[in-house]
Amino acid sequence: MKVLFLSLLVLLAVIPQAYAQHRDEPLFPVGDEGRTIYIDRKGNVAFTVPYPGSAFSEGLAHVTVNNQTGYIDQTGKLVIGPIPYSGHNFSNGLAMVESEEFDEAGRFSDLAAVRLNDLWGFIDKRGKFIVTPAYKQVQNFSEGLAAVMVN
Numbered sequence: 804m805k806v807l808f809l810s811l812l813v814l815l816a817v818i819p820q821a822y823a824q825h826r827d828e829p830l831f832p833v834g835d836e837g838r839t840i841y842i843d844r845k846g847n848v849a850f851t852v853p854y855p856g857s858a859f860s861e862g863l864a865h866v867t868v869n870n871q872t873g874y875i876d877q878t879g880k881l882v883i884g885p886i887p888y889s890g891h892n893f894s895n896g897l898a899m900v901e902s903e904e905f906d907e908a909g910r911f912s913d914l915a916a917v918r919l920n921d922l923w924g925f926i927d928k929r930g931k932f933i934v935t936p937a938y939k940q941v942q943n944f945s946e947g948l949a950a951v952m953v954n
Contacts (some may be wrong), residue, residue: 815879832856832876840868841879850879860892897928910945916932916941916949925949 830849833881839856841864852875856866863874863882873884878944890900909916914925914933924936925944927942940952 830859830864832858849877852879857892859931860894863893865890865892883954913942914944914949921949 804937829843831843833840834855835851837855838853840851841856843849852866854866854868856864856875858864859877862877862915865878866873866875866881868881868885870887872885872889873881876882888901890898892898899910902908905917905919906921907918908926911928914927916923917926917936919936922936923938923941924932925934925941930936937953938951940953942950
């Protein structure tokens with residue numbers, strides 16, 4: 804099974820309905836037969852995009868374009884993608900996206916645990932190995948240390 808990992812690239816599972824979001828995100832998505840209407844807090848239509856979209860997170864909203872994913876800005880302009888991955892909203896400048904590089908991956912703290920060929924290691928936020936996969940099991944880093952199980 805391919806894994807989701809954090810990346811500066813993007814993507815999110817589509818949620819085609821309106822729902823509450825953080826104060827700093829002033830637009831809300833309303834799904835309408837394959838398109839998404841974004842409304843402001845007063846209920847006024849800000850813009851419509853011709854594909855399913857999600858709520859804004861850190862100024863971008865995930866959209867699905869021809870079975871590929873991308874992100875739009877708060878004017879409705881597609882600013883990332885579409886690219887053939889799936890993933891999640893941005894958080895702290897990163898978005899979790901699918902990758903064929905790893906068999907499995909964990910969430911980032913400073914590093915993310917990744918499994919490759921049944922062994923675990925750690926990558927940084929650019930996807931570079933900081934700890935080469937050599938461990939049977941690993942735990943996330945805490946205070947600069949991570950527990951690992953050697954074969």
